[in-house]
Amino acid sequence: MRIASRRVVRERVEVHAELPKGASVTVMALDGDETFEVDKDTERMLLAAIAQCDRGQTTPMSELLAEL
Numbered sequence: 001m002r003i004a005s006r007r008v009v010r011e012r013v014e015v016h017a018e019l020p021k022g023a024s025v026t027v028m029a030l031d032g033d034e035t036f037e038v039d040k041d042t043e044r045m046l047l048a049a050i051a052q053c054d055r056g057q058t059t060p061m062s063e064l065l066a067e068l
Contacts, residue, residue, distance in 0.1 A: 006015050013027060028036065038046065
């Protein structure tokens with residue numbers, strides 16, 4: 001998995017990375033109210049990840065970036 005934050009330029013998302021043909025890509029765009037909807041499985045996954053962070057079970061950013 002790769003994580004990339006980019007801006008929209010001329011109505012397109014520009015990602016300067018090599019991606020394999022047919023790669024699955026998810027784009028999340030913030031609305032004015034910055035909310036989004038997900039299915040129940042994704043909600044459970046997000047809540048579990050938040051709880052994991054609350055317990056201090058995190059990965060330092062430098063380690064995450066080194067793995068990418």
